[in-house]
Amino acid sequence: MAEGVIWELKEGTAPPSAPGYKTMLSETLNCTPREFFAAFLSDRSxxxxxxxxxRGDKGVKFDSWSSHSKLGTVRSVYFVSPVKAPIGPPETRCHQSQRYNVYENxxxxxxxxxxxxxxxxxxxxxVDMRWDVTAASRTTSLVELRxxxxxxxKTMLKGKIEKTTAGETSACFAAWMSKAKEHLEIGASQQSEGSGKCVKRGRRKRSSDSASMASHDARDVREHEDAAACSTIRYPGDYASEAAVAPETLTTSVTSWVSSAAPSMQVWMGIAIIVLMLLNTYLFLAPRRSCTCQVGPTAMNGMMQENMLMMQQQILDTQQQLAHVMRGLSETAGRMAAASYDVRSP
Known part of the structure; x- marks a missing residue:
């Protein structure tokens, strides 16, 4: 693998996104695709x-871009991200593989x-993602995120994980785009100020022809340095077919549903306990009411003993049933808590 890969076009048009991808974001930025790469993806950025x-991640490490014979230009990103969940580890190690290719136009x-x-x-x-950055005009680009x-x-939590991840990823990258626009505005402002100073120095020290030549050389150097390649390493079907579009992953959070489910489970557990208390009270009083009939002392004692035995057996049966219900609720809560995770999207 060779480092310092230059902006190199591949033949043909870009392949379409693979089945299963959903568009989450579409924004226009005031930069060309090359400038987008230089500002947000290059090794210098x-x-x-x-x-x-x-956002609170630790141990963030970006490998340098390098050329891969099959995947294009690739690098790996490592970081430790906090987990927003009441149960489970407070943080998780994350590994993100990235790759990029440049096609026609x-x-x-x-x-x-x-x-x-x-x-x-x-x-x-x-969590797999794909960015498509295309020229919208001579100075702007359309950025689409899928x-x-x-x-x-298989897991019964698949639907919930997909729904929550999609929602939080959309919000996360809306914030990412806001920061990107601000970053481009600051860069344009600084470049404008720098250009003004260069013009003044050029008037004092150089002829207009020399200044034009220096500007042209500087632009060539900047384009050469900013052009690099970007690509992911691990994707389903990457080695099977080069036309398959690889996914992209950013970390997003799926724990809000645990928080919303926990109160309802507590309510049901409370109701079960109240029902048990009422049932025990009823079973304790029922034998006494049945013994108020007009019978002799011996018969009454026998009836009371019989009712007491029945009551004790009913209480034991009820307690066993409640224990079974509680175990079921506990297992459900455990599965819900275990499914909590934080897939944070950079």
Missing amino acids: TFWKDVLVE DHLVLETSQVMNDIPYGDYFS INIPFTR
């Missing part, structure tokens, strides 16, 4: 790392796939 650190395709190593059910799925959550094993 710290934007993505700054976003991860700002500077169509940049960035694909990522992320796994969370320490969360429950973390080995059941990954997400897919492939499962390698």
Whole structure:
């Protein structure tokens, strides 16, 4: 693998996204696809790392881009992300594989796939994403973000995980785009100020021809440095077919449903306890009411003993039934808590 990969076009148009991907975001940015790569994805850019650190991630590490014979240009990203869940580990190790390819008309395709190593059910799925950055005009780009959550094993929580992840990923990258626009505005402002200073110095020190030549050389150097390649390493079907579009993963949170489900479970457990108390009270009083009939002392004692035995047996049966219900509620709560995770999207 060679480092310092240059912006290199692949023949043909970009392949369509694979089945299962859903569009989560579509925004226009004031930059070309090359400028997008230079500002947010190149080895010199710290934007993505700054976003991860700002949201609370630790141990953030970005490998350098390198060329891969089959996947394009690839790198790995590692970080430790906090987990928003009342039960389970407070944080999880995350590994995100990234790759990119450039097609006709500077169509940049960035694909990522992320796994969370320490969360429950973390080995059941990954979060895959695809970015399509295309030229909308000479100075702007259309950025489209799609997400897919492939499962390698079956779980009854699949629907809930997909729904919550999609919602939180959309919100996360809306914030990401807001920061990206702000970043581009600051960069444009600084570039404008720098250009003004260069013009003044050029008037004092250089002729107009020399200044034009220097500007042209600087632009060539900047384009050469900013052009790099970006790609994910692990994707379903990547090696089977190069036309398959690889996914991208960012970490998102799926624990809000646990918080919403917990109160309702507590209510049902409370109701079960109240029912047991009322039933025990009824069973305790029922034999006494039945013994108020006009019978002799010996018959009454026999009836009371018989009713007491029946009452004790009924209480035991009721307690066993309640214990069975409580175990079922506890197992359900455990499964719900175990499914909580935080898939944070950088």
